[in-house]
Amino acid sequence: MTYPNQPHRDEHDASAAWPQTGGAAAHPGQDPGHAGHAPGFPRQNHSPEYENGFPGHESGYPGQNGFPGQNGFPGAGGSYASPGYATGTGTTGTDPFPGQVRTAAPGATAPLPAASAVPAEPAEQAEAPARPGRDRYLDLLRAVALVRVVFFHLFGWAWLTVLFPSMGVMFALAGSLMARSLSRPAGSVIRSRLRRLLPPMWAFSLVVVPMMFALSWKPVRDEGLWWFLKLGCYLFPIGSPPYPEESGSTGGWLELTWADQAVGPLWYIRAYLWFVLASPLLLKAFRRLPWVTMLAPVALTAVIGTGLVTVPGMLGESLVDFAVFGACWILGFAHNDGLLKEVPRYLAVSSAAIVMGFGLWWASGHLTEEGWNLDEIPLAQATWSLGFCAVLLVYAPSWRKLPGKLAGWDTLVTLANNRAVTIYLWHNILLMAGAQIVDQLWNVPWLGDTFGTYIEQSYNGLIFIAIWPLLALAILSFGWVEDVAAKRRPRLWPNGADKRRSAV
Numbered sequence: 001m002t003y004p005n006q007p008h009r010d011e012h013d014a015s016a017a018w019p020q021t022g023g024a025a026a027h028p029g030q031d032p033g034h035a036g037h038a039p040g041f042p043r044q045n046h047s048p049e050y051e052n053g054f055p056g057h058e059s060g061y062p063g064q065n066g067f068p069g070q071n072g073f074p075g076a077g078g079s080y081a082s083p084g085y086a087t088g089t090g091t092t093g094t095d096p097f098p099g100q101v102r103t104a105a106p107g108a109t110a111p112l113p114a115a116s117a118v119p120a121e122p123a124e125q126a127e128a129p130a131r132p133g134r135d136r137y138l139d140l141l142r143a144v145a146l147v148r149v150v151f152f153h154l155f156g157w158a159w160l161t162v163l164f165p166s167m168g169v170m171f172a173l174a175g176s177l178m179a180r181s182l183s184r185p186a187g188s189v190i191r192s193r194l195r196r197l198l199p200p201m202w203a204f205s206l207v208v209v210p211m212m213f214a215l216s217w218k219p220v221r222d223e224g225l226w227w228f229l230k231l232g233c234y235l236f237p238i239g240s241p242p243y244p245e246e247s248g249s250t251g252g253w254l255e256l257t258w259a260d261q262a263v264g265p266l267w268y269i270r271a272y273l274w275f276v277l278a279s280p281l282l283l284k285a286f287r288r289l290p291w292v293t294m295l296a297p298v299a300l301t302a303v304i305g306t307g308l309v310t311v312p313g314m315l316g317e318s319l320v321d322f323a324v325f326g327a328c329w330i331l332g333f334a335h336n337d338g339l340l341k342e343v344p345r346y347l348a349v350s351s352a353a354i355v356m357g358f359g360l361w362w363a364s365g366h367l368t369e370e371g372w373n374l375d376e377i378p379l380a381q382a383t384w385s386l387g388f389c390a391v392l393l394v395y396a397p398s399w400r401k402l403p404g405k406l407a408g409w410d411t412l413v414t415l416a417n418n419r420a421v422t423i424y425l426w427h428n429i430l431l432m433a434g435a436q437i438v439d440q441l442w443n444v445p446w447l448g449d450t451f452g453t454y455i456e457q458s459y460n461g462l463i464f465i466a467i468w469p470l471l472a473l474a475i476l477s478f479g480w481v482e483d484v485a486a487k488r489r490p491r492l493w494p495n496g497a498d499k500r501r502s503a504v
Helices: 136-155 166-181 186-214 225-234 258-263 266-288 290-304 313-337 345-364 378-394 404-418 420-443 447-457 459-478 480-485 497-503
Strands: none
Touching (some): 136 166, 136 404, 166 186, 166 266, 166 313, 166 378, 186 459, 266 313, 290 378, 447 459
């Protein structure tokens, strides 16, 4: 089974994700994305069956309204006015339909109180506008990102990071949801995100960390107290948590690098946490200088992600991840605020193509031993992901349900969004478990002797088959923690099927 040398950088996802999932990520590098989220901003169509998704996920999706008629479009001087911050006339919460007040016609005489035995009918009350539901297009993107993360960490095909940059997609979606939530007080939003993000990670750490110690992992004497402080990153991942470079035994049930593979997805959780904490300030900066704020992380990546300036240690790793995916996160702000709708589509797409072209050009001159794995080329990853996500969001349809043949995947998309953090955190360690299961086929009498050659040739394919029931087992065993963290009733298999049956 092939694994990237640095699983903690899937496209670096893993995740959520997610998240996000960096995922954390992501899973290693993926991140599924991602990925805590809080109840949506005006609580829109709170659908409990798939309310969560990656950290930052909430009912309802941003980017539905745009902001037609708003002044201050970037580039016209000054800051632009975002929804909820624009000035001028409009509807208010106390008068949902201004201008619809009944008035008497000119010259009309009002009837005397006693002239009618039947009381006059009260003025008609207009029904409240229907609340927008979830955007299934964005749900689909998150599900595809998670599947791509699993593919990459199993097969190690570098071109997958170009075909679909999962981590950038998950961070963009999470940034959009975070901007939506920040219409509420920032402190409560951050607390809600942390509440939803950390418990699933604690459940994961509660299994993995004791396994490390059970396999003779010991504190590093030279680091002293600092080692124990870093161990706290398994509780609050402000930095990269420590783990043994080698653990287990050669030829045993756990390969020597199992800890590195298992802990890899936590990078996404760390990156997501940094973005959540920074979002109130980032959003203020974005709404004053949107394009400068969006491109600033790319400029930072060009400095610290290319070796021009090196920031050592745990801080350096965190800063590079923050810079690489920061533009995608802030692009999510633009999607939520409707800024992308203000840019002519031909201009947005052509600009995105130029940015993506630069990313590929840069990658071609800085290929590593892993070839076109953009996870290992920070500046290429930052620019390619930014352009790719911009195109996805510029052309984003608004689906209340999956169309056509995609509707057949509805329950799986719902399940993936409800358990994105669980899938992202556990997928890497379950890939190793799948490898052990496939290895046992050689020990089955007659089967190993007869089909040994075929087992060897289809080794990764067999693991790919095994991973899905293993992920289902993880969802049943640990997925309910996501519900508890979101203060919902725990559910074993939240694919939304029960809601659809009750609606029939």
